[in-house]
Amino acid sequence: MKSIYLAGPEVFHADAFALGRAKQALCGAVGYVGLYPLDGAIEADATEPRDLARSIYRSNIGMIRAADAVIANLTPFRGPGADVGTVFEVGFAVALGKTVLGYRNVVGSYADRVRIWNGADFGGDADGRPTDRDGLLVEDFGFGDNLMIDAAITVFEHEAAASLTDLSGFTACLKRLQALLPP
Amino acid sequence: MKSIYLAGPEVFHADAFALGRAKQALCGAVGYVGLYPLDGAIEADATEPRDLARSIYRSNIGMIRAADAVIANLTPFRGPGADVGTVFEVGFAVALGKTVLGYRNVVGSYADRVRIWNGADFGGDADGRPTDRDGLLVEDFGFGDNLMIDAAITVFEHEAAASLTDLSGFTACLKRLQALLPP
Structure with missing residues (x-):
């Protein structure tokens, strides 16, 4: 079985x-x-x-x-x-x-969930990609996690x-x- | 190499x-x-x-x-x-x-880190083991993570x-x- x-x-x-x-x-x-x-x-x-x-x-x-x-x-x-x-x-x-x-x-999406965790608006890196409160890139491929x-x-x-x-x-x-x- | x-x-x-x-x-x-x-x-x-x-x-x-x-x-x-x-x-x-x-x-330890994340004292389950704000057991084997x-x-x-x-x-x-x- x-x-x-x-x-x-x-x-x-x-x-x-x-x-x-x-x-x-x-x-x-x-x-x-x-x-x-x-x-x-x-x-x-x-x-x-x-x-x-x-x-x-x-x-x-x-x-x-x-x-x-x-x-x-x-x-x-x-x-x-x-x-x-x-x-x-x-x-x-x-x-x-x-x-x-x-x-x-x-x-x-994972990015939406990180937005809540972040407790503040995302920043942006040199390429305009979202970054969290620690300045780390937030991946956003539309998936629910990494x-x-x-x-x-x-x-x-x-x-x-x-x-x-x-x-x-x-x-x-x-x-x-x-x-x-x-x- | x-x-x-x-x-x-x-x-x-x-x-x-x-x-x-x-x-x-x-x-x-x-x-x-x-x-x-x-x-x-x-x-x-x-x-x-x-x-x-x-x-x-x-x-x-x-x-x-x-x-x-x-x-x-x-x-x-x-x-x-x-x-x-x-x-x-x-x-x-x-x-x-x-x-x-x-x-x-x-x-x-991971448990110490969860304690900070928890934002409140741990609770306890029926066996006296620590539980987080969601009532979930916090594993504590002395390791730094799961x-x-x-x-x-x-x-x-x-x-x-x-x-x-x-x-x-x-x-x-x-x-x-x-x-x-x-x-």
């Missing part, structure tokens, strides 16, 4: 386990197995914080290697961009040639009230996956 | 080209070739913004595949974590088995006034690289 690694920052949510079960149920309903990071096996002797972190890392990487596909929640997290842990996993999976899809529970993410994979965007936990985008990814990589 | 892909958000700096040349000079001085993203070949017919973005993506990915190593500037960018474009590249390169090193021109980055690679940390552009951490990476992967 084909498996999907379920990447995303909902592992930090108070209902993290229930959210994973909900995704796994959606996967199971269409014939895939969902691999959820919090189900990983952590070495029992990993008690020191950094050892524990490395054990979690190895567990996640093992699940990505074992998976046929990855569906990633790329909703902005503590800033205008996606969760960096999730983005690392997306880059890792793309390099391995896995089928990778993403969703973002907000619409609008081009290394949105030029790499298809990202389904959808405005959701429950921005971190809404599963409409996840369901759209599952539907596309059934065409790309039938269960 | 072994080559190093020079990943980092200084491509968004007003002095982006000069910063790349400075890194390439440091690489050259110890026998490596530095591959800088802005030197990539962009397809001439890529004029529509998203086509241009995809062309840049392919160019960057091609350079990473060609490189023997990656040195990444992981200094926090528009929030408590690293630039997501750089993080994608790190994950991609780790998956390919490249030698990857990083630097961060600030010291302190464990998927800092458990994957060695990150040299250094407090620098010019947080985005200081090259002390880059020089430390180069020195370590000479031991790991002699030129």
Whole structure:
């Protein structure tokens, strides 16, 4: 049975386990197995914080290697961009040639989101391109995040009230996956 | 001659080209070739913004595949974590088995940085773990960023006034690289 690694920052949510079960149920309903990071096996002797972190890392990487596909929640997290842990996993999976899809529970461009974060009008560089409060160029290709993410994979965007936990985008990814990589 | 892909958000700096040349000079001085993203070949017919973005993506990915190593500037960018474009590249390169090193021109833990971003005291979950203003768990393994980055690679940390552009951490990476992967 084909498996999907379920990447995303909902592992930090108070209902993290229930959210994973909900995704796994959606996967199971269409014939895939969902691999959820919090189900990983952590070495029992990993008690020191950094050892524990490395054990979690190895567990996640093992699940990505074992998976046929990855569906990633790329909703902005503590800033205008996606969760960096999730983005690392997306880059890792793309390099391995896995089928990778993403969703973002907000619409609008990355530049628009940086504008809000900026808290002031953009400046401009010598070529008239927008710059943020630190004088750094704001990329604006019409994508919802950095081009290394949105030029790499298809990202389904959808405005959701429950921005971190809404599963409409996840369901759209599952539907596309059934065409790309039938269960 | 072994080559190093020079990943980092200084491509968004007003002095982006000069910063790349400075890194390439440091690489050259110890026998490596530095591959800088802005030197990539962009397809001439890529004029529509998203086509241009995809062309840049392919160019960057091609350079990473060609490189023997990656040195990444992981200094926090528009929030408590690293630039997501750089993080994608790190994950991609780790998956390919490249030698990857990083630097961060600030010291302190990710949790400390989230505390500043939070703008208020942390809350606590049912297990007494810290939560941010959105009720989301703040991971605290003593690392300077998400464990998927800092458990994957060695990150040299250094407090620098010019947080985005200081090259002390880059020089430390180069020195370590000479031991790991002699030129």
